[in-house]
Amino acid sequence: MAAIETDVVIIGAGPIGLFAVFELGLLDLKCHLVDILDRAGGQCTELYPEKPIYDIPGIPIVTGQELTNRLMEQAAPFAPQFHFGEMAKTLEKLDDGRWKLSTDAGTEIIAHVVVVAAGAGSFVPKRPPLPGIETFENAGDGIGVHYAVRKMETFRGKNILIAGGGDSALDWVINLAPLAKSLTLVHHRDGFRAAAHSVNQMRELEKEGKVKFHIASVKALHGDAGKLSGVTLAGHDKTEWHHEADTFLPFFGLTIKLGPIAEFGINLHENLIPVDTARFESQTPGIFAIGDINTYTGKLKLILSGFHEAALMAQAAFHVCRPHEKLRFQYTTSSSSLQKKLGVS
């Protein structure tokens, strides 16, 4: 696949990355965004889609999902291109001064400017604290430890153990039960965070003998050379027993790790990117950092601060992308050319 060429590549499609599209778009700069999640919004949609936010100027109350929807709408006139479900993996400086960002899906994006709007980093599955778990993570299709189900068919005929009590855990219990050799669900209590109808379906499958459910937790994994053979389960009364399993699917949601950004050669201070407060540029020219990922004297991790940072970053980024052009600062309320870009005049 040929590399994509654009003005700006933004790492992170959270609220600040989305607003950066708008600010850059007003200056005629085109953006591509890379995000490991499968949708826009970052922490707003992943952690608190339904929780109200009260400190967005001019919007007394808005949920994480609503705010994301509105930012998407605001950015839409500038036709941002999203690369969802991809992790920004490597960053390379090209001879012509531009940057090439490569993702774990093989997408290559060449841009004049890189904007890191990655929040606290990448959302990755929570890994249960079991000794040696990583040795079972790449055992192969359908066997060992998996944190997501890509192809259901690979799990056919396997002894599957699922842990967790949320929607993912219950959904996969219901979907994999028909094709598993055996399917066991373990959870620390006889109650579930998952939607009630999923829980009812699971209880039905349990009655029919198609699913086994234990109030228990996984204490150890057993197997040889990365091939899982079974686990030790422990009940509430601390009784332990062996359970045979080819496949272990832990579903405890996501956590945030800085990830490959740490290897990009950008100067970091305690996992944050120090920036100047005029340009919001890192100590590497051409790489900017806005939102929760940056740090400077007086930094506040607030969405509203990120919006301000995006606006100033865009001004500086313009001069990197268009070194021979003069930036004309205009207001959306009065500029007919800006209104034309926004599609409102």
Added chain:
Amino acid sequence: MKIIAIDRQGKEHELEGRDGWTVMESLRDGGLDIAAECGGACACATCHVYVNDGWFEKLPAPSEGEIDMLDMALAVEPNSRLSCQIIVGPETDGIKVTIAPE
């Protein structure tokens, strides 16, 4: 108000808790390794602690929302709580918690 916290290396720390603040804030401000990704919104389960030595029973019961959120925590035990939901006050003086593994 005192908080005794045991970190993931088993080391004990004595922290000062502020009345009306949360145990999570004391752990975080005390420099202990606790992610608390959502900043105290009961939305991420990364401030998971075990409440020790009889203190679990002395605390007000967790809310429905916290019990649900604990489903997303790793290595949950009967004395598991989310530290962002434990409010510090005179009645918690001396509370002992252990930071759960991650």
